[in-house]
Amino acid sequence: MQTKYSKVIQVIKSRILDGTYTPKQKISSENELMKEFEVSRHTIRVAIGQLVNEGWLYREQGAGTFCADRKENRNSSSNKRNIAIVTTFISDYIFPSIIRGAESYLSELGYQVSLYSTNNDIDTEKRILENILSQQVDGVIIEPTKSAYSNPNINYYFNLERMNIPYIMINAFYDELEPICLVVDDEKGGFLQTEHLIKLGHKQIAGFFKTDDTQGVKRMKGYIKAHRKHQIPINPKNIISYSTEEKRTKPAAELKKLIDLQTDVPTALVAYNDELALMLLDVLRESKLKVPQKMSIVGFDDSFLAQASEIKLTTISHPKMKMGEQAAKMIVELVESQHQSTKQLVESVIFEPELIVRHSTSEQKES
Amino acid sequence: MQTKYSKVIQVIKSRILDGTYTPKQKISSENELMKEFEVSRHTIRVAIGQLVNEGWLYREQGAGTFCADRKENRNSSSNKRNIAIVTTFISDYIFPSIIRGAESYLSELGYQVSLYSTNNDIDTEKRILENILSQQVDGVIIEPTKSAYSNPNINYYFNLERMNIPYIMINAFYDELEPICLVVDDEKGGFLQTEHLIKLGHKQIAGFFKTDDTQGVKRMKGYIKAHRKHQIPINPKNIISYSTEEKRTKPAAELKKLIDLQTDVPTALVAYNDELALMLLDVLRESKLKVPQKMSIVGFDDSFLAQASEIKLTTISHPKMKMGEQAAKMIVELVESQHQSTKQLVESVIFEPELIVRHSTSEQKES
DNA sequence: TCCGATTTGTTCGTATGTATG
């Protein structure tokens, strides 16, 4: 955005999309906008002129400028259907599988699949939602960004609802919305990871959790519950939480610290996911700590990474492709029922996680 | 017609309609119009601005204002642009990175990105191309399916050209089309893989190539060239080629056969890509052949898999994200130049592969 | 019904930046 007027356009458009300006509502006068943006009236008029031309606003001389009602604009004339898939990361890890599951189903039905990635960044999510709202999208499959925090973009979701665009959340969801969602029972997953280690006799179990996603928070909760159930005290040092931005450095650094301790060195690790488990494995190799003899480790997601290395990871199952396919089926049902009068009942699905035992865990002998 | 600018609009419009201004002809400059109508330049700009918005004229900075060809009106109403990305596999391997590179660039420009995967299957490719041709797609980034074979869907590509939908091929291309493409110099890559091993003293080098893609065929060619250059005879048994459908079984089985040989057992392996290298590594582990002491292995693509296992793979670089981003930039240029009269020159790019030496290769001592 | 404040509509003047040929 180079020019001043395009900046004005951008801001006003996003106010329409996030619900600051609702249909038929009068927006600020040219004079007020001049002061707000510190530009001349001319510049404001150029910006508003363009928005009027694009159908976002309409002007009434003497009265003011008003927000247009774009709902009536959406002509269902086009028979082509368009589903948007929004994930945090396109390229990493299990997402390609989820996307593939959805794509193969949707593409076969002649749907178009549009892809967006937020990089787990709130501002990018905002931009994408604006994009979706201003284009012709019939349904959205979305993985929430930074789902553990309250989301400033929540209004965009309400706008989706107002425009009758159904959406389904995968992997996590924002509590406030109570959306239809497809999630793994992450708390149970974390519980299974930890209980498996406890049953093998481990008492000092370090847990690494990415806590800007609900997934991480819930897995940590399961980790704690397992300790409680088996009445094993938790050493606070053994819980390491990190954010997306820290993922390449903090967990590895913290593990090194733990290993160098003189007392209460952990004998087992619970990793937020397989990707992290592999990073931790690298640290363990450097420290010449053999897995599983000297250190047990449990991953999460049963991704291809779990079997990539020489140590085949014990991990927790994740439906991946199935989740994508299921989400696709559900969004199709919702979209089709939108165009008919029949109201289908589509309900959230919670996938049960399962422990997959491989060779990265072993019994802890009494010391 | 009260206002001055509407008088100007009226006159210019009638000049277009009566043929005074014919399509693509330059109309009088703003300065000339000022004098003619005896109004200020601003008034002229308001009038022309409205005519541009209605599609009667278009402006080109530095050149002038021109009469539009209203015959080509078709879908000029939609200012949203749509790029289709077609790859063989969405979820596998390096494609997520390519897609991500393209998505991040396109999405920022407000383009919509539609995703399709052919699973390297000709019939699916056909269905997808039909889909694309019947929907509003402004540009296509496509990885050819089974690029080593002649393609029965070639007509669909000609159809794209006929409909003025630009397309760019990545990773490989169909010779017949001579398209704009973005590829790695696979022959040189295969050459680098092999020469590296030869220089380390290896003489029995087995090569595994997926030969339904051009990539595999070219890498094999490089493998052969390296042998020729260093005057090392090739044992025919050492070349294993396979197709997409066989990839999960044949290479591993063939490697087992090679290992069990009594004479001329290979001391080094050239793998089609990192994914295959990892599968071969699993076979070597089973056979207790230590890498790199007893067996050297070179991958291709420098994917995350190259560093996932305990053995960090020596491999060949692949631009991945950069390739996706570059493809996105090029298709945008092509699409935008389509809507103007200016013809941009976009040329194919060949990426130079580089050898990345890690720990999966070592010197072969004279036996 | 009229008045005055507000808001958008039209017009002019001026200046600087940037792309084209």
Next chain:
DNA sequence: GCATACATACGAACAAATCGG
């Protein structure tokens, strides 16, 4: 390098419509 033509931006003035008192 230069002239031409469009792009962006600011300031000022008056007209026309709306709305509340």
